[in-house]
Structure formats: structure tokens, C-alpha cells
Amino acid sequence: MVASSVVSRNDAITKSPLDDRQYRAIVLENGLNALLVSDEHADKCAASLDIAVGAMTGPRDMPGLAHFCEHMLFLGTDKYPAENEFQKYIAMHGGQSNAITYSDHTNYYFEVAPAYLEVRE
Known part of the structure; x- marks a missing residue:
């Protein structure tokens, strides 16, 4: 299986000031859109x-x-x-x-x- 590469990335996701999670939106070369969420807790x-x-x-x-x-x-x-x-x-x-x-x-x-x-x- 060959993994697709990220062709675009957006770390400027609008969120609530009370939300301490990190977000990243990406688009892969195969056209898949993904939202990644990181929560250290x-x-x-x-x-x-x-x-x-x-x-x-x-x-x-x-x-x-x-x-x-x-x-x-x-x-x-x-x-x-x-x-x-x-x-x-x-x-x-x-x-x-x-x-x-x-x-x-x-x-x-x-x-x-x-x-x-x-x-x-």
C-alpha cells in the first residue's frame, strides 16, 4: 500500500477559546480531506x-x-x-x-x- 502525501495543510482552524485541543485540516494527493484533532488529555x-x-x-x-x-x-x-x-x-x-x-x-x-x-x- 502506498500512502498519499499531504498537498495542503491548514492549522488556522476557528474554535472556541475554551477548547485546548489542536486542529489541522489536510488534503491528501488522492483528494481525501481530513480533520486531525490532538487532545493531550x-x-x-x-x-x-x-x-x-x-x-x-x-x-x-x-x-x-x-x-x-x-x-x-x-x-x-x-x-x-x-x-x-x-x-x-x-x-x-x-x-x-x-x-x-x-x-x-x-x-x-x-x-x-x-x-x-x-x-x-
């Missing part, structure tokens, strides 16, 4: 990805495709090839993962203890 690291494809946006001849794809994610990846291997890793390190398909979007998310989140710069 958090006991978990988390990520969430929401895509604009849901149960009602799939092809008419393939109903349920978005929900099927949601479940395919948990069958294995290059890094975690065995079925449910990623979920086992997350659970062993104090976290959880799941996904949900709505009518117009699908959301994937996980959380894990900070020491076990792999970060690439």
Missing part, C-alpha cells in the same frame, strides 16, 4: 472515515453493495490478512472498531490506546 486515539456512499446510493442491480463493502473491510487487509485480525489487535490494546451503513453514507471508526496507534509522518 485523551486516553484513546481514534479515527473515523465517512464516505458518501450508502444503502440507497448503490447500483439498482446490486442492492446492499455499500453494506457488503462495509463487511468486506473486516475480512482482512495487507497488514492484517487474517479475518478479524485488525479487530483483535484493537481489542487487545484497549480499543474497539465498527462500521455502519446509513442510507446516504457509510462510516468506519476505531479507537485504541495511544501507545498502539501507528503514526506515519
Whole structure:
């Protein structure tokens, strides 16, 4: 898997004066927009990805495709090839993962203890 590079970055995010978290908006070369939030007081690291494809946006001849794809994610990846291997890793390190398909979007998310989140710069 090849990681996408950051093509733009914005650290000037408008927030409440009472909010002590740090924010950064980025755009990757593949077009993905992301908001990164850093909270030094958090006991978990988390990520969430929401895509604009849901149960009602799939092809008419393939109903349920978005929900099927949601479940395919948990069958294995290059890094975690065995079925449910990623979920086992997350659970062993104090976290959880799941996904949900709505009518117009699908959301994937996980959380894990900070020491076990792999970060690439």
C-alpha cells in the first residue's frame, strides 16, 4: 500500500477559546480531506472515515453493495490478512472498531490506546 502525501495543510482552524485541543485540516494527493484533532488529555486515539456512499446510493442491480463493502473491510487487509485480525489487535490494546451503513453514507471508526496507534509522518 502506498500512502498519499499531504498537498495542503491548514492549522488556522476557528474554535472556541475554551477548547485546548489542536486542529489541522489536510488534503491528501488522492483528494481525501481530513480533520486531525490532538487532545493531550485523551486516553484513546481514534479515527473515523465517512464516505458518501450508502444503502440507497448503490447500483439498482446490486442492492446492499455499500453494506457488503462495509463487511468486506473486516475480512482482512495487507497488514492484517487474517479475518478479524485488525479487530483483535484493537481489542487487545484497549480499543474497539465498527462500521455502519446509513442510507446516504457509510462510516468506519476505531479507537485504541495511544501507545498502539501507528503514526506515519
